[in-house]
Amino acid sequence: MNTKISLLALAIITIILAGCANETKKENTQKNPVAHEATNKKENLNISILLDLSDRIDPIKNANPSMEFYTRDLGYIESISKGFEKHLRSKPIRNDDDQIQIYFEPEPLNSEINDLxxxxxxxxxRDNTTKEGILKISSQYHSASNEIYNLAIKDKKYIGSDIWGFFKNKVGxxxxxxxxxxxxxxxxxxYMFHQDSKFxxxxxxxxxxxxxxxxxKLTTSxxxxxxxxxxxxxxxxNENLDHLEVVVLGINPAKGNPFESDVINEYWNIWLKEMKVKNAIIKPADLPANLDQVIQKIILAK
Known part of the structure; x- marks a missing residue:
């Protein structure tokens, strides 16, 4: 009998001590934000933007009364840069190790575009980040990307975009x-076409x-x-791109085939899936205001 009472008492004491330990741990976490932050640390971002500067952006050849396609691109770029900026502002500077960059394939013939x-x-x-530098990101991207598109349109030297070659040789x-x-x-x-990667x-x-x-004959249901x-x-x-997320913006199917957009999406989805891309999102050439929240939601992982 005494043995049973002793065991019961020991069990009760153990439960009480465990409860106290949990309360202490909870109090320490609340008093120490660093401890809480360690379990909710934001991932470092590496954002790349691949621009298709083919004649699709020509405002004469591919005019659009509601909004030119190059203007839509500029709106998407602004949303991307703002999303990146918000990401940096949401985390302590000591945790920063984030990048954003723009690419072309092949490189434009105009050296000014490459310099931009x-x-x-x-x-x-953590060594070079300042609050002032973070707040300049979206304005810097807005200004330089505007110049890039203006130069490309002014030159009219649309050399196409080798997206397939970029994935084969450079994406990794x-x-x-x-x-x-x-x-x-x-x-x-x-659409995807470049003479250097046509086979x-x-x-x-x-x-x-x-x-x-x-x-x-991919023109029916x-x-x-x-x-x-x-x-x-x-x-x-390529293959084993399981550490890469791909977001395609601006799908603009040719007129005359009601299933053209579906076919384009299917080609891209199969391709990205076979290359084991971690996540793929494909969006049409909608107005930037409509896609702004979608883009920022992707970046901020909301």
Whole structure:
């Protein structure tokens, strides 16, 4: 009997002590914000923006009464830079190790455009970050990106965009950093074509054009079945991109085929999935005001 009483008393004492320890731990966490922060530390961001400066941005050839496509691009870039800025403002400077940059493929022939892009390669660490520097990010991106597009349109030397080649040769080195959340934004109409990366393997291709969609008869509601049966898709350009998130902005299908947008999305989704991209989001060429919250939600992971 005495033994049972002793065991019962010991159990009660153990429960009481455990409760006290939990209360003490809770109080210490509340008094010590650093302890709480350690469990909620924000990921460091590595954001890349790949610009398609092909003739899709030509305001004469591809005019749009509601808003020119190059103006939409500028709005998307502004949303991306503001999202990055908000991310930096939401964390202690001592935790900073974040980057944002713009790329082209191939490099524009105008050296001024390349110089402007260099100014938009920004890196923030605990050693160089200031509140003033953070607050200048979106204005710096707004000013320089405006100049880039104005120069590209003025030159009229649209050399195309080799997105497939970028994924094959550069995305791993340029857009993926260890211990970071890596996001690649691609501003394009969704079609893919460049003379340096134009080839086919069976029914797969490194390119997609309105003419190809039409020739493959992907113009009816059974487009997905036709793609699966005939293995119509992009040729895989890379693999194991599981540390990369890809956001494609600006899908602008050619008129005349009610399923053109669906076909473009299907090509991209298959391609990114086969390359094991961590997450893929594809959005149409909507007004920047409509996509602003979507873009910032992606960056801030809300």
């Amino acid at each position: 892009a260099k100014k938009l390669k920004l890196s923030f660490t 080195d340029y857009c993926i950093k260890p211990n970071h959340r890596n996001i690649l934004f691609i501003l394009t109409d969704g 086919r393997e069976g029914n797969r291709s490194s390119y997609l054009t309105p003419e190809l969609v039409k020739s493959l 059974d487009y997905r079945d036709l793609m699966q049966e005939n293995d119509y898709a992009f040729i895989k350009a």
